[in-house]
Amino acid sequence: MNYGVGDSLPPFVVESASPEAMKAWAVFLADPNPIHLDVDVVKAKGLGDRVINQGPMNVAFMINMLMAAFPGATIEAMDSRFLDNVYGGEQVTAQGTISAVEGNRIACEFTLDVDGRGTVNSGTATLLV
Template sequence: MSHNVGDELPAFVIESVSPDAMKKWAVFLADPNPIHLDVEVVKAKGLGDKVINQGPANVAYMMNMLMAAFPGCRIETMDSRFLDNVYGGDKVVASGKITAIEDNKISCEFTLDVDGRGTVNAGTATVII
């Protein structure tokens, strides 16, 4: 497959972030923070009215987008910045574009966007194909 600087990467879409999946991530990550599990705690902290997705799960969405765009690749570097929360029920879209190609390394910019709210995470990555 041919890649060119400026190419858009296929979007990776989660139609609705699952609060049930957050419970599984909490176990997997050993992260019992109640903002991921109990909407009443989220409300009491003034953080909204839905449970908040774990940051590593949000990063995984972007990693899945990269891995789907470049099957068999290895992510060499990845940097991202958390800009806002992802809540249970949110539709999220990870997308990106190629910014540089050098030999078997492809550099990309990417974002994770929440439908109706905009970018909640943004960053860069280099993949080896």
């Protein structure tokens, strides 16, 4: 397959960040932070009125986008920056573009965007295809 600098990667859309999934992630991340589980705690901390998605789940959305764009590839390096939270029930879209192609290495820039609020995470990745 031919890849070119500036090519857009197919978006990966999550229709609704699931509070039920947050409960499961809290278990296998060993992260009992109540902001992921209890809306009353979120409200008491002044962080909004919905539970907050775990950061690793947000990163997983971006990894899913990369792996769907490059089936069978290996992520050699990845870096991302958290800019804002994803709240329960929000629609998120991971998307990206190719920023460099060198042999079987492809560099990408990507974002995770919340519908109606904008970018909540951005980063770069290098994949071996």
